[in-house]
Amino acid sequence: MSKNPEDTHLNQTINESPTKDRVFDLSTVLEDSLNEFFIFDACNLSFIQVNRGARQNLGYSSEELMTMTPVDIKPEHDYDSFMKVLEPLSSGKEQRIQFNTTHLRKDGSTYLVEAHIQKLHFQDRSVYVAIIIDITKQTQNNVDLIKAHAFLDSAPDATVIVDDSGVIQVANKQMVKLFGYSKEEMKNMSVDMLVPSRYRDSHAKHRKHFSDNPKTRGMGIGLDLSATTKDGKEIPIEISLSPIETVEGSLVAAAIRDISARKASEEELQLARKTAEDATAAKTRFLAAASHDLRQPLQALRLYLSALSSKLDQPKAIQLSQKMNLSLDTMGELLDALLDISTLESGSVTADKRDIRLSEVLNKLIADNAPLAEEKGLVFLCEGLDCMIHTDPVLLQRIIENFITNSIRYTETGKITVKGILADGVIRVSVNDTGVGIPDEALERVFDEFVQLDNAVRNRSKGLGLGLSIVKHIARLLELPVCAESVVGVGSTFSVDIPLSDSQEVIDTEQETIHFNSSTEIDPTILIVDDDPAIVDAMMELLTAFDVNVITANNGPEALTKLDEGIKPDFLVSDYNMPDMNGVELITKIRAKYNEDLPAVIMTGETSAEKINDENLPNYTVLHKPININQLLSLIESIRT
Template sequence: MGSQLDLRTVLKDGTEVPIEISLSPVETEGGTMVCAAIRDIRDHQKAVVAVREAQSKAESALAAKSRFLATASHDLRQPLQSLAMLTEALLLKIEDPELADLVERQSVSLENMRSLLNSLLDISKLDAGAVNVEIEDVDLLKIIEDVCLGYQAEAEVKGLKLLVEVQNRVVRSDRNLLQQILQNLIGNAIRYTKKGNINVISNIVGDDIQIEVQDTGVGIPEDQLPHIFDEFYQIGRNPQEGSVGLGLGLAIACRIAEKLNSRIEVQSKVGKGSTFSFKLPLNHILLPKKQMPKIESPAPLRESKAVFLVDDDPAVLKSTRFRLSLQNGLEIFTASSPKEADELLDQIAPRKPDIILTDYHLGTEKNGVDIIQDIRKRTGSSIPAILLSGDTAIDVEELKRDDINVIFKPNHGSELVDAILRILAS
């Protein structure tokens, strides 16, 4: 009774088939008897096998898609990285105003391409289930400040004020996914706001904290509100504008919020602006108040600094070297493999690199992190380092603990130069 056994029986024609027998005790006047129900389970077993095979194929397809996305994320960003570096270097070298205008237009197109590529890869990763969620204690204000600092220049170009009024609290969330939600919401607010402010505020709601991104933009018609989180849906798209996007930012933010067991809500009035909000669970730890840091231009270098640059892509290596060499005070040394990096260290000895700049994927068993650790070990010095990567799945926080800065590809040459100067200054 109650045992699960693998049972078979033989039919009259001699065929052996799998069966299932259910036994139940029945009390009668003559005593206890057993009622037996015997079922032929051939069709059931075939269905089980079919489901398992389908599940196995689906898992294989998902794994293949994840591998493709990881490769595409890196390989598609490499040529864009090279183009971005060369374009910015050209802008610095060209003196003819007409040619400078043409190259500036090319630069804008490249920036649009970068934004579109990132959006497509993000939505593909979400579709493929290739996004892992790691819940931890997160300093909410620090995350919001970092995101806003990244958008301050863009806001200032449009004459917008980017204001933060957020409690300094700890939330339970995934650090990288939370940052991505904020980037999409703030970037969307700046895109659809021509004048006024972008406010990021927070309110305590029970055991949660509600984060709001408010803008004074064009607003959303009521009949379009149900569709704004759909993929490729854009409100009042003007093809004549330089940057129109794909209409994926809100769709990505919405899906990420769902992975964090949250939900993005929106309130909007045409001509007045919009407010996007979502909630996160609080860890009831109070942090000291702090002010949002101001962006200050890095100080010029007083003496020559050696930049140790490693990248296995010849085009990216050459274009990055060319762009960095235009910055006064930087002397660039390049290598295209771990072996060349070792040889280069011997060549420049006893001089040590002042900063290491390396790609993450180098087409060898060793990656960029290994290169940084090897150089630090060989020189006996904790040399500051920047890891360049097209792979957005790397653990940025863990690398920060190893004193390794991360900049994702493709990036602006000026962004890279500023990061180098800030690190050297500190």
């Protein structure tokens, strides 16, 4: 398109007009504007003037543009369609129009623009003046904003964006669902209105503190937070805060999570836990009561039977008495084992780990079991190391005692050796015997309940098959590894690994063979104290048949009163659970009276001696009801000199 002479004349006229200086200044401003400025003919649409901003954006020279029309840079229009766009101006219906369109660069690329067009008359000629603004970035920002809103609305948590003065700028649809306000209602609302009224003043201070130290974090960690909905309902919540820096200032994004369901679950869990704890406590009380109440009649029955047996002289009667004693032994062992397992499985037993010398555990076990080994003609040895260990001494004693008891039961000839060996920060205590041995395929099963090898007919003289099951439960509680090794016909070794204490002292011990005191003709005086009259009576019947002097009492104060009459006992036998004064307290008072640690036996119906051992009483033995009469008599015999 050739340059219209009238266009050249129009430019000259503008520059030569009486207001040349003013027009020249305005022309300079428009020429230097970053926006696009066009003047084009109202009839043929040819460009008359195009500023530098337009030339740079489009990539055309001024000469090239003077041969073009707006239609050439608007790919969506032809002459007719563009004239329709201009029709409100050409008809005089509008003084100006505004619309968004696309401009086509010389290199073929396009960009979005906002067009503002007016129709002017200049020296009897009509022209259109267009100011074009590139809105590519603004449009992208709008798209980004739309995407951001869509992203917020897709978030699972209620999310709100607040400015540094606490005014809500944006709220997502989850906020609408959670709080009941519309987005329009929340726009420009103070976020403090979502906080319960009693907390609003302090919440404003917390907002100020966060503004001074902005960082992504949870709000009110460790506190119970709550929010208020439109209808005034309070709900428990969790809040995560994230600072946002913009050119317009600092914002804070708060993700709010309703934790009502979790709180309800936690309350249900707490209730269930309390119910379980109450049930465990009830079971513990039941086991303690059952332990005591079931053992008391068994204890009396055993004592009466032992007293009766000492008066029998007919072989048949003696044989029947022995069978009855065997049945009582089995019943007592079964009761002990079942109560032990029930107590361990109920979780009512807890480990009381502390530093203790290993010899304190072993010496008592060896002393208690030596008479049984001697009765079978076995050599009983203790050798190895003594050291400080860290564990529960009472529960550890139960483990090793089961090992020793099994070894004595299944060994007919030879010896039993208790040994300690250091290895990798632990001491391995092992009990080795020269018994019948265990086949390899059966070793894994020996720790299960009621498992006995070569005892298909359940011969009770070979035990109940519960001892090693109790060992398994206790070892798991103490977190101690146990091990079983065996060779059929050679013997077995059961061991437990015990951690050493931090303050370690290791002492070599020489091999010790257990020796026994021989009896003499001295008749000791025994004090018997139990709150069950049947047990006191049966114990007196039994012991008077064995050439001992017996003093009896049904409680601690009565026993002390009798001793005030001038009789001094050589040996004390007391029940533990008694009214007014327990067995440990009574023994302590009697020893203080004579200023002597008199040997003592404490009888208890409880499966564990933990409470008694915690008293740190010296020179005593705990016997569980129904007590082993032979063991009691052996202890009494040991004081004869």
